[in-house]
Amino acid sequence: xxxxxxxxxxxxxxxxxxxxxxxxxxxxxxxxxxxxxxxxxxxxxxxxxxxxxxxxxxxxxxxxxxxxxxxxxxxxxxxxxxxxxxxxxxxxxxxxxxxxxxxxxxxxxxxxxxxxxxxxxxxxxxxxxxxxxxxxxxxxxxxxxxxxxxxxxxxxxxxxxxxxxxxxxxxxxxxxxxxxxxxxxxxxxxxxxxxxxxxxxxxxxxxxxxxxxxxxxxxxxxxxxxxxxxxxxxxxxxxxxxxxxxxxxxxxxxxxxxxxxxxxxxxxxxxxxxxxxxxxxxxxxxxxxxxxxxxxxxxxxxxxxxxxxxxxxxxxxxxxxxxxxxxxxxxxxxxxxxxxxxxxxxxxxxxxxxxxxxxxxxxxxxxxxxxxxxxxxxxxxxxxxxxxxx
Numbered sequence: 001x002x003x004x005x006x007x008x009x010x011x012x013x014x015x016x017x018x019x020x021x022x023x024x025x026x027x028x029x030x031x032x033x034x035x036x037x038x039x040x041x042x043x044x045x046x047x048x049x050x051x052x053x054x055x056x057x058x059x060x061x062x063x064x065x066x067x068x069x070x071x072x073x074x075x076x077x078x079x080x081x082x083x084x085x086x087x088x089x090x091x092x093x094x095x096x097x098x099x100x101x102x103x104x105x106x107x108x109x110x111x112x113x114x115x116x117x118x119x120x121x122x123x124x125x126x127x128x129x130x131x132x133x134x135x136x137x138x139x140x141x142x143x144x145x146x147x148x149x150x151x152x153x154x155x156x157x158x159x160x161x162x163x164x165x166x167x168x169x170x171x172x173x174x175x176x177x178x179x180x181x182x183x184x185x186x187x188x189x190x191x192x193x194x195x196x197x198x199x200x201x202x203x204x205x206x207x208x209x210x211x212x213x214x215x216x217x218x219x220x221x222x223x224x225x226x227x228x229x230x231x232x233x234x235x236x237x238x239x240x241x242x243x244x245x246x247x248x249x250x251x252x253x254x255x256x257x258x259x260x261x262x263x264x265x266x267x268x269x270x271x272x273x274x275x276x277x278x279x280x281x282x283x284x285x286x287x288x289x290x291x292x293x294x295x296x297x298x299x300x301x302x303x304x305x306x307x308x309x310x311x312x313x314x315x316x317x318x319x320x321x322x323x324x325x326x327x328x329x330x331x332x333x334x335x336x337x338x339x340x341x342x343x344x345x346x347x348x349x350x351x352x353x354x355x356x357x358x359x360x361x362x363x364x365x366x367x368x369x370x371x372x373x374x375x376x377x378x379x380x381x382x383x384x385x386x387x388x389x390x
Contacts, residue, residue: 002047003092005100011038014045014055014077021079026220032197036190037390042073044097046080046089054080054089056097058109061388062182064174065107065381067328068291069182073101074388075111094122095310098283102311107288108347110280110386119279122310123344127351128278128384131271134260135239137223137246149237151208154244156201162188165202168211173229180385191216194390203245205230205237213238219249225263227387235267265387278386282347285314286331292350293327293379302374303334307364308343322377329378339367349375352382 006013015034018025025033037059046054058073075097080089101109113119116126157165163185170183181187188202195201200218204211213230215238217223223246230238242261263270282288285306294300300322308314319334341349342364348354356375360367367375 001087001089001092003096004045004047005096006043006045008039011041011043013052014043014057017052017055017079017081018077020081022077026198028199029197032193033390036193042097044093046084046092048084053084054093056090056093058097058101059390063179064182065179065288065291066293070107070287070291071104072106073109074390075109076390090118091122098122098281098310101283102313105287106283107291108280108282110278112277112389113279116276116279119281120344122281123308123342123347124279124281125344125347125351126276126278126353127280127347127381128276128386129274130264130277130387131266131268132273132275133263133266133270134272135242135263135270137242137261149234149240152212152234152237152240153206154241155204155206157188157192157204157214159189159192161202161204162186162192164211165214168214169229172231176383177385178381178383181388203241205234205241207234207237217245223249223261225261225266226389227265228263228267265385278384280347280351282308282314282343282350283311285318285343285346288350289318289320289329289331292329292381294322294329294377295379296325296327298322298377299324300329300374300377302371303337304339304341304367304371305337306341306343306346311343314343338371339365341365341367350378350381351384352380
């Protein structure tokens with residue numbers, strides 16, 4: 001078994017494996033993916049019998065965490081030929097990729113799991129739940145549009161709209177979340193091309209010529225909507241645009257929108273369910289801790305040991321401090337520990353899935369009362385917006 005990272009010129013060699021394992025993906029999508037996404041991603045493979053029999057891909061994204069910005073990686077296309085499964089190839093790929101990411105000082109990596117149980121043994125834990133709605137495409141009759149919806153127009157974005165989309169997101173929405181991918185013109189150009197590869201696009205909502213909202217859609221196998229972002233007062237316009245879009249999709253015969261339309265990453269008040277979708281794993285713990293915050297009127301000072309069975313450099317005793325008047329954490333190694341935390345439990349805590357009061361009940365955790373009190377001061381990362389698909 002040979003585990004290695006491919007040279008960029010070799011990336012296309014993995015397409016046959018993708019086609020073999022992920023049979024639901026179309027030629028149009030893979031043409032887009034292997035032309036656009038593999039230009040700057042990293043692909044790890046296991047080779048045996050002189051062929052690629054397993055792979056893992058890392059797609060780069062720049063993330064905003066509180067006031068810090070850093071490079072992260074989205075894990076995708078973890079696949080093994082059927083005859084080679086059960087031989088530990090995925091584990092070998094993950095261990096190699098995780099430790100390479102540590103060398104690059106990536107604070108954490110994330111993925112959308114096919115099944116939670118695949119990744120929990122490698123200390124991945126859910127950090128983000130997505131609001132999902134199911135709406136009738138005819139909920140807003142064209143003849144009953146009210147208010148701003150009567151004066152709105154709906155068109156698909158083209159590549160030169162990408163800068164306008166980025167400006168809109170950063171002006172009106174970026175500040176709502178503690179964790180999100182940085183959105184620039186290149187990000188939205190890629191989104192437009194990705195949606196087009198799935199018989200969709202990015203739909204613009206304009207009011208008297210000014211951008212009031214937009215959302216991504218795909219029409220490969222039923223009309224699906226992703227990430228509707230619109231200004232206050234334009235919800236009816238958004239719903240009206242769905243009615244028009246559903247009618248146009250039916251008319252051209254791309255797909256029949258019988259039944260309701262799924263809307264992913266919708267506003268919370270529209271949601272029928274809130275589904276865990278993104279798992280993450282801490283990679284370089286000190287870099288993540290440095291991005292965390294406390295309230296400026298509080299002083300924090302504590303130390304704790306971390307147990308990380310895969311990235312041994314994280315298995316240290318860490319001291320975190322933040323004097324009154326400062327919000328950012330200072331991080332350094334120390335010798336005296338007030339407790340012990342496995343890296344998976346620490347992930348759940350820092351991303352707000354469990355409270356400090358619940359930590360001592362988790363397996364492998366040891367905490368003094370003082371450590372628990374100090375952890376209560378850390379502002380957890382609960383406002384997360386990670387809807388990337390590939």
